[in-house]
Amino acid sequence: MRTFFRHLRIGHRLVLCFSLILLLMIAGAWLAVSSTRHARESLMQLVVRSNARQADIRDMRALIERQDRIGQRLALVNSVEDAQNDMAAIVDDTVSYRRIEKRFAAQAETVQERTMIGRMEDYDRSVAPTLEVAQASVKGYNPGMAARMLDREAAPLHAAWLHVLDDLAELQNQRVATEIQALSAYADRNDLVIGGVAVLASLMAAFVGWRLTLSITRPLKQAVLFASAVGSGQLDIPLPRSSDDECGMLLLALKVMATQLQEANARMQRLAIEDGLTGAFNRRHFDDVLHAEHERARRAALRRRDDGAVEEAAHLALLLIDVDHFKHFNDRFGHPAGDACLRAVVSAVREAGLRPGDFVARYGGEEFVVVLPSCDLSGAACVAERIRQKVETLHARGEPELAAPVSVSIGLAAMCDARDSTPADLLRAADLAMYDAKHNGRNQVRQRALECCSAVEAPAVAPA
């Protein structure tokens, strides 16, 4: 269920939850209406049934009482004809009575009712012979005899009979009262059930609402935390596990934004230290690196060995490389060819077997610098010579970007005790050495050692 919810959009979740609550409310209302209607119908049916039965009891009672009254009148009639008519009326009433009693008995619902009806049927059977004798007496012109028979035999039975009918009427009233009581108890129970359902529906609605709110606010909080982390610069923060809804999509979009920002930052950092044309580092970064390397060499110099010898790490060399007659090259082949030449020179420098810690930068225009940490004058001279040769043979080796052969003049300076000199000293010495190379015919390496370092002869170089 939870997983199912995680895959739903927020809008779909809202529709689903509100539909569920609406469904519960409709079900509750339907339950209330239908149970009330059912109770009302049952009560109405009971009242109708009870009224009909009370009417039957009243009719049976009236017929029995009438028979008594006619029986009493028989003693007073003046003619045989009147006596016969009265006797016929008694017999008709008996027939009518039996018809009603039959219907009444057929609709009897309780054992008590059936027992009472059984007693009435007993009375009926008991009074039948008396009626026959009375009938015969009337036929035999003796209505007085018939009246006496009826008074003596039938009237006591009728009295008991009427009692049973009264009991039956009372029973009907009791039944209605009991049914009304039961219905009222049922209505009370129903109220409880409806109230319970309403409370349950409200609780469910509250629970569903709470879960729904959580399912929206929790990922939103995650998104806020994630956005804050990204805003504070934690661009590599991992994407938290989230739902597939709009909050999940927001988190995903934030992650994409953070990744793009990270890439843009990396690009900007590279652009800040790189020369756009040649791919070598730029002048600003060179200044930083030269100062850092000078500081590192100075610290190494402070750790001089006991025998006074200089640690290799205390050495620092710098090459200043200038492309020869580059103005002429530009004028002859155009600036795009000049740009390609500068790129080719940088690739030649990189091919000259530099160590991982060595650093190549464009110093400006057609000038490049190479910082050689932990490298003494003789080692730097070898590197410089390799660079010079690589550049000189570039065109011959088929460098496609290079329009004509080029050469470089390299000024080399090295220091073995950074405590007594500054990065500017090293740069100035390399610059002077480079001018030496220019003035001595170009395409060669010249060197200047700072005080503590003994001069090393530069390898023999053929001028360009």
Ligand SMILES: Nc1nc2c(ncn2[C@@H]2O[C@H](COP(=O)(O)OP(=O)(O)OP(=O)(O)O)[C@@H](O)[C@H]2O)c(=O)[nH]1
């Ligand atoms: N194509 C191109 N040319 C540049 C760039 N930067 C500087 N230059 C050119 O490099 C030339 C440098 O000329 P100069 O300083 O006279 O030096 P040179 O002609 O090499 O003479 P020497 O150094 O004495 O051998 C100028 O013509 C600049 O316009 C660049 O990025 N691309």
